[in-house]
Amino acid sequence: MPKDGGIGASSKRREDVRFLTGKGRYTDDINIHGQAYAYFLRSEVAYGKINGIDTSVAEGMPGVVQIFTAKDFEGAGGIPCGWQVTDRHGQPMQEPKHPILAEGFVRHVGDPIVGVVADTLEQARDAAEAIDVDITEIDPVLDMRAALADGATKVHDELSSNLCYDWNLGNSPEEAEQVMNSAHHVTTLELTNNRLIANPMEPRVAVGDYSIANDDYTLYTTSQNPHVIRLLMGAFVLNIPEHKLRVVAPDVGGGFGSKIYHYAEEAFCTFAAKQCMRPVKWTSSRSEAFVSDAHGRDHVTTIRLALDENGKFLAIHTDTLANMGAYLSTFSSSIPTWLHGTLMAGNYTTPIVSVNVKAVFTNTVPVDAYRGAGRPEATFQLERVVDKAAREMGIDPVEIRRRNFITEFPYATPVAVEYDTGDYHATMDKLLELSDHAGFEVRAAESKANGKLRGFGISHYIEACGIAPSNLVGQLGARAGLYESATVRVNATGSISVMTGSHSHGQGHETSFAQVVAEMIGIDEKQIDIVHGDTANTPMGMGTYGSRSLAVGGSAIVRATEKILNKAKKIAAHLLEASEADIELKDGTFTVAGTDKSVAWGDVTLAAYVPHNYPLEEIEPGLEETAFYDPANFTYPSGGYGCEVEVDPETGKVQILSFTAADDFGNVVNPMIVEGQVQGGLAQGIGQALLENCAYDENGQLLSGSYMDYTMPRADDVPMFKVDHSCMTPCTHNPLGVKGCGEAGAIGSPPAVVNAVIDALQRGGHDVKHIDMPLSPDRVWMAMNS
Amino acid sequence: MVSVSMNVNGKPASGEVEGRTLLSAFLRENLKLTGTHIGCDTSQCGACVVHVDGKAVKACTMLAAEADGSEVKTIEGMANADGSLGVVQQAFQDHHGLQCGFCTPGMVMSAAALLSENPNPSEAEIREYLEGNLCRCTGYHNIVKAIMAAAGQDVSKIAAE
């Protein structure tokens, strides 16, 4: 394949034209004739008992169609959690009901209590203001340690405590303790992983529609995985069989995890559409998004690392409290466990790794996956404690990592995963080269002369992507399979529609997936279209998250295309009157080996649909194949990240001077798209490290409830990035040899930034060992001056 | 209700709106120009930027009635007459300055306004000008690069696109 198309080409994105001309079709752009509007009256208090709801005045107000409370949903199920974690005693996690509208209690600010449907949004809002909800406030449970204390108020009365589960992975705590007791050195670090809000720029939207003619429902929604929503909402919440429920996720304006989950508003609009016999639309305001989109991170951790006198790692022991919020969101329980504990070996040969996680209910918005999901939390604590240990032992941070790198693969870690391949010295070398590490001291001296403190920080991450082998995750508690699907439909004249269960909301699948098929067949990628986002015309698939789309969804496309090629070869052999074994395919033409006989792709596809001269006794007409691909293992992208900062000692302000990412993603289909994914992830990771923080006050009120208080990274907060993916150790178990690139930037960058700031401060003579993120000027200044 | 009429993308447009109707709502709902996006309710994301009488304006901060009699340009009016992408749009595609596309209309409108005020901005000037435009996908790298390229600058030395 020429390199202006196919695998390895930076093909320009075909989706860009509609986005650049205002022709994208996002959910809020969809309006159905006769639609009504939903508005939710949400809790203004963090915890309270509902004594009564008086809707009588509101019901008579202009335009009001119907008003819903929990009573109207008595026949419906709660919003399900997709992952049953088993605790260290073999018991299932505690799993409270998550109702669509609050039942008896409100449990976080933003918890929906009443849903009003009216002719216009203004009328719905006006009516909601006339509703009287009588609530007796209860002191909220906010701090995780206090939540676990004996006698603490319970977030859910029906549970035995606020502990969702107490979970162990890897070596026993006793084994780790023994090593700690006799080790040459033990480094301890207590840290928090700050709570974040995903903030895709498009707020969530749901439009429910019901057709009495066919007794079927359609939901348009801002989702990363329409099939998952159909399954969860249809089977567990509203009792609608799949053939009567269509879920469409059209153009979606970013997700970053927050649009994976099934949300109450989706079920509400679908249900209300039938009750009101009108389409019902809900569009989240940004303020509403802050209190209703699932949040991310929010861990409190103590990690200890035992080392011998040469800086070899002997054991890791980590204890984490993970905030679940008030209810279990779809993937919430799996994030601190199977997506976090399993990564605690990092890139290192540490023989003993012991992980404990306690998941805790609090009166806050539910917490779930946010870009990286568990893996940033693992990487942050590990790469911070390694850096701290290096400083305590007087070993260079690069050198201490190199002494402990895994170099032989496959490598089975003590925490349940087996890395298939990697070359950590290579990515470290690449990082040092691209960041001009050798020239750092000169630059540091220049900064010093200007009264600034310069520092350099490194992190070397591993992540588990390509989520995930179904039989393995089933054993670990997943209530779903994590395969992906593809249907390749070859049309009579040779053009192709590929229907994928993956979903693209910024990742550029319409371009890169077409490149894969173009490469395999040897035809122009313009002949191939990728169809996604509608359960009515795509095979059941699990959607897009966990950097899985190319590794799992792309592999399904490869498998389906292989089936197409097998059949096409049979047809070609018939047309060429040759043996199938002699048929070769090159640049879209079938030839008979060693002869000049050939038949073009389009002639073979035409024969499949106009089978006049066709081996009908051997094969069916038509050329359409479906494949479901279930991965054999996770994939393990890794990389070396380096951050150079300058700290202003007068103000504590941190400026990022350069950021370098040297990643190993295995093979790469579209380098331009891969680099864009990394750049976006880096800005989010830098945002976490320096700017973003979701904070509650002591009453459980969200302090960071708008863009005035939640500091999103802006263009002048970040530099141009140096991004490289030339170190490639292809994944050994998927057909493309790809590993996934969507989350790396957000996983590897926060510890590099914090390590750089600590380096700058220590070089400046300040004895600062750790600062919790975000490293805002006041926190840095306080650390320097206390 | 008040009547408003304005020129939108070179064509006359009018409608009956409430006094409180925002320009963003008028464009999206009355005129069905859904390329102008709403990303926040505190005038901070810039997804709604359009040009009013040649100036970049957040359409969520202006009443439709205030734009009465104005020349308004939205993302739908940025392509060339033959339908091909305009210079800024083309640069965004060439340099991968968009991912999910939600911030993109506002980014393109802001970038075009910047370039008409300052045809050859530095990287720092671009970053500063984009202060009012949030993008969660791109990390801004390729947006800044695309705007530099649209200004005719050589961006081949800038790392990875």
Ligand code: FES
């Ligand atoms: S919608 Fe956010 S600034 Fe206008």
Ligand code: FES
């Ligand atoms: S491209 Fe998605 S927000 Fe900018």
